[in-house]
Amino acid sequence: MSETVAPRCGLVAIVGAPNAGKSTLVNALAGSKVSIVSPKPQTTRFRIRAVVMHHGAQIVLVDTPGIFAPRRRLDRAMVAAAWGGAQDADRTVLLVDARAGLTDPVRAIAERLRRAARPIWLALNKVDLIEPPRLLPLAAELNALVPAEETFMISAEKRRGLDRLLDRLAAVMPPGPYLFPEDDLSDVPNRMLAAELVREQILRQTHEEVPHHATVETEQWTERADGSARVDCTIYVGRATQKAILIGDGGARIRAIGVAARRELEALLERRIHLFLNVKDRPGWDEERGRLRALGLEDEG
Ligand SMILES: Nc1nc2c(ncn2[C@@H]2O[C@H](COP(=O)(O)OP(=O)(O)OP(=O)(O)O)[C@@H](O)[C@H]2O)c(=O)[nH]1
Numbered sequence: 234m235s236e237t238v239a240p241r242c243g244l245v246a247i248v249g250a251p252n253a254g255k256s257t258l259v260n261a262l263a264g265s266k267v268s269i270v271s272p273k274p275q276t277t278r279f280r281i282r283a284v285v286m287h288h289g290a291q292i293v294l295v296d297t298p299g300i301f302a303p304r305r306r307l308d309r310a311m312v313a314a315a316w317g318g319a320q321d322a323d324r325t326v327l328l329v330d331a332r333a334g335l336t337d338p339v340r341a342i343a344e345r346l347r348r349a350a351r352p353i354w355l356a357l358n359k360v361d362l363i364e365p366p367r368l369l370p371l372a373a374e375l376n377a378l379v380p381a382e383e384t385f386m387i388s389a390e391k392r393r394g395l396d397r398l399l400d401r402l403a404a405v406m407p408p409g410p411y412l413f414p415e416d417d418l419s420d421v422p423n424r425m426l427a428a429e430l431v432r433e434q435i436l437r438q439t440h441e442e443v444p445h446h447a448t449v450e451t452e453q454w455t456e457r458a459d460g461s462a463r464v465d466c467t468i469y470v471g472r473a474t475q476k477a478i479l480i481g482d483g484g485a486r487i488r489a490i491g492v493a494a495r496r497e498l499e500a501l502l503e504r505r506i507h508l509f510l511n512v513k514d515r516p517g518w519d520e521e522r523g524r525l526r527a528l529g530l531e532d533e534g
């Protein structure tokens with residue numbers, strides 16, 4: 234006789250300072266790249282949900298933008314999206330870069346989480362980069378600020394400690410119907426994925442002010458008879474000088490960005506893609522509601 238097991242499903246928000254490794258963790262737990270990663274802070278701009286099935290439970294991971302002191306309308310909307318992600322989560326995992334330690338931004342986030350009085354789990358990340366004896370004092374300091382139900386020491390990049398984290402998350406997911414079909418990986422539509430992969434290459438291949446003053450939108454997605462797709466993306470930057478850097482000598486930079494992004498997109502979608510990039514300078518795009526809406530960010534701040 235087979236026993237019917239009631240489904241369990243819950244939302245798990247991953248929050249923390251920029252560059253803590255939140256997106257790396259979400260990708261590692263999901264077993265696929267759903268969220269872009271870069272060595273630069275403020276890589277993630279909007280909430281991304283990734284679906285993980287583990288021990289019969291559906292764990293919906295919510296990757297969030299790093300939380301920092303916002304200045305621009307874009308920044309405010311990103312930080313608001315991050316806090317919004319934590320609001321209705323069943324568990325909130327505060328992810329801390331163990332090498333950076335207890336910085337002021339981490340302290341501020343921990344204090345706000347404590348006031349929200351929701352179940353918090355603490356995960357110290359990048360343990361591959363530091364001496365183990367430093368971990369316990371850091372965990373104790375953080376727990377003094379925001380008492381955590383559980384504490385984990387992990388390396389998202391080296392995939393250390395992730396099995397235990399996933400097991401524990403699966404164990405506490407509340408009874409309830411699945412929120413997503415079981416074979417879904419994420420809630421990111423392909424047009425958004427294409428734009429994000431282009432932005433990831435901009436973050437990786439340009440420096441200083443360019444990455445944080447660029448945004449990417451997929452303007453058109455055209456299916457072709459041979460099974461491939463033509464994808465047209467527009468990159469908006471704040472200034473003509475940034476446009477020149479992005480394009481590079483004789484167009485070399487933008488070509489390299491396009492090639493790398495196309496390869497990633499082809500690998501993820503398992504199909505041939507023709508990617509066309511168009512760069513526009515548009516001063517003040519980061520204050521424009523239309524541009525933020527294209528990122529799925531309402532002006533919440
Ligand atoms: N050595 C090491 N590096 C890591 C680890 N996890 C993440 N990183 C690196 O840290 C950097 C930031 O990673 P992300 O996943 O983009 O960080 P994030 O918290 O999502 O950043 P934002 O989206 O900007 O808030 C990248 O260069 C990652 O490769 C880890 O466990 N060990």
Ligand SMILES: [Mg+2]
Pocket residue numbers: 255256257268269270276277296297298299
């Ligand atoms: Mg991120």
